[in-house]
Amino acid sequence: MLKSIRYAAAAFAAAAMFTVAGAAQAQYVVPEVQVNLAPPPPRVEVRTVAPSASHMWINGHWAWRYGRHEWIPGHWAEPPNAGMVWEPARWTAVGGRWSFVEGHWRWAQQQQVVYQPPVVQAQPVYVQNEPPPVINEVRTAAPWGGAVWIPGYWHWNGYSHVWVGGRWSAPRVGYRWEPDHWVHGPTGWYRVGGRWVQ
Numbered sequence: 001m002l003k004s005i006r007y008a009a010a011a012f013a014a015a016a017m018f019t020v021a022g023a024a025q026a027q028y029v030v031p032e033v034q035v036n037l038a039p040p041p042p043r044v045e046v047r048t049v050a051p052s053a054s055h056m057w058i059n060g061h062w063a064w065r066y067g068r069h070e071w072i073p074g075h076w077a078e079p080p081n082a083g084m085v086w087e088p089a090r091w092t093a094v095g096g097r098w099s100f101v102e103g104h105w106r107w108a109q110q111q112q113v114v115y116q117p118p119v120v121q122a123q124p125v126y127v128q129n130e131p132p133p134v135i136n137e138v139r140t141a142a143p144w145g146g147a148v149w150i151p152g153y154w155h156w157n158g159y160s161h162v163w164v165g166g167r168w169s170a171p172r173v174g175y176r177w178e179p180d181h182w183v184h185g186p187t188g189w190y191r192v193g194g195r196w197v198q
Contacts, residue, residue, distance in 0.1 A: 029138040030087075030152075030163060032099045033064050039091050039098065045074040054078050058162075061089045064100045065132050072103070077157045080164050081118055083108055087165075102135065104152070104163035110143070115150050115169035117180075117194050124190035131161045131182045131189060139166065146171045153180035156191065172196045 039062040047057055060074035072089075079085070089103030131154040139149065152166035169177070180194035 030102050030104050030135055030165065031138060032092075032101045034094070035064055035098050035100060037069065037098070038093075039069055039100075043071060047074065048076070051076055052078075056086055058086055058103070059088060061103060062091070063089060063102065072160050075157070075159045077159075077162070080105055080155050081107075084164070102163050104165050105155070106165040107167050110167055112144050112147075112170050114172045115148075115167060120191065120193035124185070124192075125156070126185065126188035126190050127156050128188045129156075129161060130184075131156075135163055137166050143168055144170075148172075148177055150177055150194065151179050153191075153194065154182065174198055 042062070043060055045060045050057070055076040055078055058072075058075055058077050061072055062069050063072050064070075077086075084105045085108045087104050087106045090101050092099045134154070135152060137152055142149075147168045148171050150167050150169050152164055154161040155164045175196040175198055178195055178197045180191065182189050182191050
């Protein structure tokens with residue numbers, strides 16, 4: 001087993017950027033993790049009835065967390081932001097080792113508008129599970145002049161931490177972006193949502 005997790009960011013440095021129907025879409029990549037230990041066989045799960053039409057089913061899967069395999073149960077989840085889709089986690093055998101890419105929410109399309117973060121509850125929600133290390137996403141050059149990068153973050157969906165991919169935003173004049181982050185408090189971990197500050 002590896003002594004530490006290594007993100008193979010260099011392999012993805014050539015991520016593409018293109019424009020579709022007048023909306024700029026900047027590709028970013030969640031870097032892979034290389035490990036020596038094969039994931040266990042997938043567990044059999046039963047899909048329940050969707051709580052609402054806006055919920056999406058996330059298949060259960062093995063993730064590589066804290067230097068070991070961790071089962072993430074299948075569950076229904078609503079996207080953290082409107083316009084996001086789920087990119088499933090994947091394992092690939094590479095030269096006798098295993099490559100893992102974290103499942104994550106990503107933007108289906110990005111437009112040149114000022115990003116408005118989702119509303120975070122005024123009272124923090126404490127969880128006992130420490131979030132995994134922040135993923136350093138690989139991204140291309142800004143898709144338009146003055147674009148601001150909004151980094152991805154770990155989101156607690158009630159079952160586990162899931163990665164929410166970063167995005168480009170038009171700048172908010174007179175403001176700077178303060179990234180989303182997690183804080184360890186006296187009763188657990190709580191998330192401080194990213195926001196525009198003057």
